[in-house]
Amino acid sequence: KQEVTQIPAALSVPEGENLVLNCSFTDSAIYNLQWFRQDPGKGLTSLLLIQSSQREQTSGRLNASLDKSSGRSTLYIAASQPGDSATYLCAVFNTGGFKTIFGAGTRLFVKA
Amino acid sequence: AAGVIQSPRHLIKEKRETATLKCYPIPRHDTVYWYQQGPGQDPQFLISFYEKMQSDKGSIPDRFSAQQFSDYHSELNMSSLELGDSALYFCASSLGLRLAGGLNEQFFGPGTRLTVL
Numbered sequence: 001k002q003e004v005t006q007i008p009a010a011l012s013v014p015e016g017e018n019l020v021l022n023c024s025f026t027d028s029a030i031y032n033l034q035w036f037r038q039d040p041g042k043g044l045t046s047l048l049l050i051q052s053s054q055r056e057q058t059s060g061r062l063n064a065s066l067d068k069s070s071g072r073s074t075l076y077i078a079a080s081q082p083g084d085s086a087t088y089l090c091a092v093f094n095t096g097g098f099k100t101i102f103g104a105g106t107r108l109f110v111k112a
Numbered sequence: 113a114a115g116v117i118q119s120p121r122h123l124i125k126e127k128r129e130t131a132t133l134k135c136y137p138i139p140r141h142d143t144v145y146w147y148q149q150g151p152g153q154d155p156q157f158l159i160s161f162y163e164k165m166q167s168d169k170g171s172i173p174d175r176f177s178a179q180q181f182s183d184y185h186s187e188l189n190m191s192s193l194e195l196g197d198s199a200l201y202f203c204a205s206s207l208g209l210r211l212a213g214g215l216n217e218q219f220f221g222p223g224t225r226l227t228v229l
Contacts, residue, residue: 032216043202044155044220089154093216098160098167100145100218105154 002027004092006103013080014111021075021106023090028068035064035075036089038105044089048075052095080110114138116205116221124227125193133188133224137205143167144186145218146178147202155202161186162208193228200225 003026013019023033032051036044048057048064050073056065063076073090087105094101117136125131137144143162147155148171157170161180172178175193180186190197204218 034218036220041200041225043222044204046217046219049217091155091218093218098143098145098162099157099170100147101157102154 002030002092002094002101004090004101004103006088006090006106008106009104010107010109012109012111015080015082017080017110018076018078019080019108021077021088021090021108023073023075023103025071025073025092025101027092027094028071029095030068031093031095033064033066033073034091034093034100035062035073036091038087038089040087047088077108080108082110082112084108085110116203116219118201118203118221118224120224121222122225122227124229126229127193127195129193129228131190131193131226133190133201133203133226135186135188135203135205135221137184137186137203138219141205141207141219142184143206143208143216144180144184145204145206146172146186146188147204149200149202149223151199158188190226195228198226198228 007022034049035047050066061078066073087107089105091102145160146158149155158172160168164180178188200223202223204220206218
């Protein structure tokens with residue numbers, strides 16, 4: 001059974017700092033891994049998707065990496081801004097099915 | 113660009129009543145997913161449909177049922193509502209594994225907030 005864990009659960013950093021969010025999963029038979037952002041009470045915004053054959057994806061100040069063999073992914077945020085404050089969720093889509101398993105998320109607060 | 117549409121956005125029901133949530137996927141998307149997110153929790157996968165057939169099932173109660181119609185929109189039917197069903201219900205759509213190079217990137221709707229009193 002796939003389990004997804006995100007560390008840390010919460011993070012508070014000053015503006016301008018570079019930071020790394022971690023996601024680990026127990027079953028390496030994944031089809032892809034997707035990082036989302038969620039603002040309080042709002043929907044999920046897709047940030048980056050990494051296919052199982054890829055090692056990393058970049059979009060602006062965001063870079064996501066994937067090490068399938070070790071069951072880990074990281075989301076790197078460069079030069080953080082107060083507008084980055086949100087909950088960041090990673091989600092794993094397994095092979096052999098249409099089910100997505102989410103981590104509990106990392107709640108990020110960037111102080112101005 | 114068109115996004116996933118969910119209706120209604122807010123719904124208040126009494127215990128033991130029924131509710132129907134609707135989801136309209138992004139045009140040309142053939143796969144729909146339903147998720148339930150309780151307060152302070154991560155989204156829990158309920159059920160998915162690919163080309164109008166149920167493709168996978170998660171922690172969906174027997175009181176709930178869903179289907180995908182010929183125009184690819186989907187409905188989640190919830191009966192005998194309980195207080196614990198109060199949550200945000202998200203629908204997501206994707207272009208299935210068969211196409212788009214197999215990306216299957218999911219795009220989420222804004223959610224329906226269901227409150228059961």
